[in-house]
Each structure stands twice: as C-alpha cells, then as structure tokens.
Amino acid sequence: MSEPDFENLPTRLGVYTLTELLGNHPLTDLYLATQSHVERGVVVQVLRPGCEKKDVDYFLRAVRAKSAAELPNVSQVLESMMSGNIWFLTHEQPKGRSLAQMARDGVHLSTMQICRVISAAARLYDTAAERNIGMSPLRADSIFVHTEENVCFLSPVLPSEYDASALHDQMVALADALTPVLPENMPGQTRVNTLVHWIRDGYEGEHLDWVALGATADSIGQQIAPLLTRSSVENLNSRTVALKVESKRARRKQRRAFISSSVSALVVLAMGVLGFVFAPGRGDSLAAYENGFVYSREGGSRDEVLRVQDRPITIREYQKFLVVYDDIVNTGPTRRSAINRGVPANCADHTPAEWSAQVQAAATGAEWHGEKLSASSPVRGVSYWDALAYANYANARLISAPLLEAVRGEIKTTELPEEWTTTQTEAGLIYAAGIVVLPAGAGCPLVESDPRARNPRRSFRIAFPVSKQAD
Numbered sequence: 001m002s003e004p005d006f007e008n009l010p011t012r013l014g015v016y017t018l019t020e021l022l023g024n025h026p027l028t029d030l031y032l033a034t035q036s037h038v039e040r041g042v043v044v045q046v047l048r049p050g051c052e053k054k055d056v057d058y059f060l061r062a063v064r065a066k067s068a069a070e071l072p073n074v075s076q077v078l079e080s081m082m083s084g085n086i087w088f089l090t091h092e093q094p095k096g097r098s099l100a101q102m103a104r105d106g107v108h109l110s111t112m113q114i115c116r117v118i119s120a121a122a123r124l125y126d127t128a129a130e131r132n133i134g135m136s137p138l139r140a141d142s143i144f145v146h147t148e149e150n151v152c153f154l155s156p157v158l159p160s161e162y163d164a165s166a167l168h169d170q171m172v173a174l175a176d177a178l179t180p181v182l183p184e185n186m187p188g189q190t191r192v193n194t195l196v197h198w199i200r201d202g203y204e205g206e207h208l209d210w211v212a213l214g215a216t217a218d219s220i221g222q223q224i225a226p227l228l229t230r231s232s233v234e235n236l237n238s239r240t241v242a243l244k245v246e247s248k249r250a251r252r253k254q255r256r257a258f259i260s261s262s263v264s265a266l267v268v269l270a271m272g273v274l275g276f277v278f279a280p281g282r283g284d285s286l287a288a289y290e291n292g293f294v295y296s297r298e299g300g301s302r303d304e305v306l307r308v309q310d311r312p313i314t315i316r317e318y319q320k321f322l323v324v325y326d327d328i329v330n331t332g333p334t335r336r337s338a339i340n341r342g343v344p345a346n347c348a349d350h351t352p353a354e355w356s357a358q359v360q361a362a363a364t365g366a367e368w369h370g371e372k373l374s375a376s377s378p379v380r381g382v383s384y385w386d387a388l389a390y391a392n393y394a395n396a397r398l399i400s401a402p403l404l405e406a407v408r409g410e411i412k413t414t415e416l417p418e419e420w421t422t423t424q425t426e427a428g429l430i431y432a433a434g435i436v437v438l439p440a441g442a443g444c445p446l447v448e449s450d451p452r453a454r455n456p457r458r459s460f461r462i463a464f465p466v467s468k469q470a471d
Contacts, residue, residue, distance in 0.1 A: 122214025
C-alpha cells in the first residue's frame, strides 16, 4: 500500500480517504475523511510521521483516555489503528461545520449560536472538573455548529487529571475560536461581544469560572429568544428597546409614587379615626387579606406594617429579574452590587436549578417535575441567596420565620391558604433567621436550612413596607 500524500488531498490512509485539512495541533493534524464501504463521514486525527517514541506513547495514552471519558457534547471516539507506520484516531464527524471552516468562509454565527457554544463549553469543562478529567483547550477546528441547538466538540480529553491552572488557557482559546465568527448586525451582538471579552480577559480583573460563564450565556440566549409573553418589557432584544423600557418604568414609578403617597395619606387618616393600627397592644387587628397581600407586623405592635405577598414569585417575574441582572450593557457594577447586598461573592450566579427546562416548559405549557407550567407558575429551584438578591432588586424583604408566625397570629386561619397555617420544623423549632419557603400547593411551609440549596420544589415570597409596591 502506498504512503498517503498529505500535501495533495484527497489521499488514502488505510480504509479512510482524507478529503480536507481541518487544522494542525502540536503533534497531530485533523482531516475530514470518508470511510470506505460504509460511506460515513469521520474526522481523522493523524499523529505526524517521524514522532519520537515518547510522543507515540503519549498519543496512545490520549486515545485510551478519550475512549473512556463520557462528556457532554463530545463526538464519539470510534477507533485507533496504524496504517503503515502512521498512527491515527478517528472521531465520529459532528453535524455542521467547524468554526475554523466558517471563519475561512467569512461566516458569522447568530447571537443564539454563540451563546450555545459558550454554554456547551462551560458544561463540558465543568463536568470534566467534577470527574477529574484532564482537558486541553478547545480550538476552532474542534468546535462544530449545525443549528441553534446542535453544538459538538472533538474530544479534548488528555491522559491526566483535571488541572485548574489550565483555566486561563482554555478560556483564551475559546475566545480566540469565537472572535472571527461573532455576530454582525444582529440583536444581542454587543452582549455576546462583551461576554467573549470577559472570557478572554476576565471581569473586573478576575477570570470567571465556567459555571458563571455558562449561566451568563444561557441568560443572554433567553433574552434574545422569544420570551414567555409578547410584552415589550420582556422582549429586550437590543439596547434601544432596553432604554425605552427603562424610560417607561421610570414614568410608571413616578405615577405609582404619587398614587402611593396619596393612598398612604388616606390610610393614615383612616387609621387615626378608627384607631386600630397604631394603638399599642398585641391584640390589635389588621386588614386581613386583600388585593393579593396579607398585612402584618414581623414581631410586635410597634414594628412596621408589611404587605406580605400571598403567592410565590413567578417564572415571568424571576425571568425579568435575570434579564436586568444579566444585562451586561445596561446594568452596571453599582446596580449589581446593590442587588447582591448581603450575598457572598461566590453565590452571585442567580440562575435557578434546571432554569432552561423551566422556561421551556412554561413557554410551551409542558410538564416539569410532574407539574404543568405557565409563565405565572412559581419559579422553583432557587437558593436563599437567589431569593435575597431578588428581594434587593424589588426593594422588598424575605419572609422570615417571625414574620410568618406574626401573619398566622394576626389573621384567622380560615382566611389564609392552608400552606400558611401549619409549619414543618426541625427538632420542633423554627429557624428565626431562615427564609421561609412556601411552595404553592405543596402543603405546609418549609424552613430553608441550607443557604445554597436549589431544590426544584422550593420557591419564595417577599414582603413590602406598606409605603412600597412591587415593581
């Protein structure tokens, strides 16, 4: 059998016909190829002839590592063999084209496709870290994109343990691969350009981790994709629309402030005449239950009167919060710091558990964990810190155990939903400092004892001083 002529394609290598050079790596070259007889496309990774024995040994160890690893969005490793004196490895050919091919042809991805690539890469590296699998940087010739949904990588697995110090090189390589194919004249392009800049250079002097980058990419993708309603408030596809929305919000808040101040004055006057709120004594009554709020004081008669929301925060409301929080164009560091007041720095990613699945189910009316969702369904899978950030964003506060007890003490149980009337406790105690989680229709309340837990069954409510309204 004649030796393959790598300089003149197509050329034969064993049962494969190499048709196109995809790229050059330190010890290997990547080729698109077809396999004789079965007529299927593959990617052949060829160890360059003339390598030293130590390089051959390393290549074979890498082949074994790639074959053994199971990682998300990675194409299947088919076989390794020798033809003549040439070792090579074959991968199942991913659908679509590589970023290197697209860049050569001047093709630009959509904003959604860029988000999909970043999110898939983040899941890949995060999973590798959990499983202690060594990983090389992803290169443009190893990243394939077919549709909005389809992203696939040629295996970057190394014959070693996971190396956290390689994070910077991995991120720089991903940014380099994406830069030539970034979107042009498309909604959201500024946001993904900024995100790719963060991947390469970090944010405020520090490199983000893969989890944070993946969550940010998912959030940008959700902003660009059709949201749960056609409301212009939620359809933030560009900076122009965002500015218009903020202007409308400002005018709406001014009207609310005027109405609120007027109503508050009338309420105070009525309270003074009737003498049933500001008079001392624990036995005083409050307006029981109106307009979706329960009125109560957290600890005693001198505490501020609070309007406690009688329903959980919805998927639509939480999505609006994430749109604002993750809008890297319009939400600056000062606003993000205010939202994260009291939140540890390592808990500043506020994406709920299985968030994409929740949004998809709500948009289509599908079931999620046995419940048919809509945009008005309670958001689930939030941690204590997620709930605290949302409360800061809404200028509200979380429902504490003392507040729940006050609500139940002030108001007849027949006037409250059943879930407000009994409390599940540990060792017979309610955690006074804990967030009280009240899932809709799930029975009695729960007290969140793990501040980082993201249980898919858990949602949360918030409370406002009587002088403030929910945004």
